Amino acid sequence: MSFDLGVWYADPPITSEEAARRYVSRPDDESEAAEPRAEVGAFYDALTRDLPDLTADNYETSPWSTPLTVGEDFVVMRVVFPRAAEVCRVVLPLVDEHGLVCFDPEAELLREEFDMMDKVRFTAGDATVVLAPDFEDILRESGEPAQDVLDPGGPRHDQ
Numbered sequence: 001m002s003f004d005l006g007v008w009y010a011d012p013p014i015t016s017e018e019a020a021r022r023y024v025s026r027p028d029d030e031s032e033a034a035e036p037r038a039e040v041g042a043f044y045d046a047l048t049r050d051l052p053d054l055t056a057d058n059y060e061t062s063p064w065s066t067p068l069t070v071g072e073d074f075v076v077m078r079v080v081f082p083r084a085a086e087v088c089r090v091v092l093p094l095v096d097e098h099g100l101v102c103f104d105p106e107a108e109l110l111r112e113e114f115d116m117m118d119k120v121r122f123t124a125g126d127a128t129v130v131l132a133p134d135f136e137d138i139l140r141e142s143g144e145p146a147q148d149v150l151d152p153g154g155p156r157h158d159q
Helices: 016-024 038-050 081-098 135-142 146-150
Strands: 002-008 074-080 101-104 121-123 129-131
Touching: 002 016, 002 038, 002 081, 016 101, 038 074, 038 081, 074 081, 081 101
Parallel strands: none
Antiparallel strands: 002 074, 002 101, 121 129
């Protein structure tokens, strides 16, 4: 399982709907022959200084589930799910620095609509990510009675 992000150059403003169309309309061949435009190339260079692209030599330690896809005006990242927050702490400031659009295709959210560093996120057992979960979301997923969730000194289930 991976967490995917698309980053590309676009003239703002852009809506989530436009971003979703752009994400799915990128070339199917997973790469473009043209050199990346300056903003995208600078983003890629900065990103791979901190988090090198996937290779045969680093596949066991890389945060990427596949090599980065780089086109003329986009970079697509497929992140191994357990390292998604770590990667976002690197990617999101770089997106802002280089004036790029960042899109989460699964949640269909733009960078402006999510911020994994500041919002509470909850990942359910089926890998569904809930932004700013409410108490009912947590109770439903925990399967525990409310008093056990609320009382950290309550019964221990691992004894």
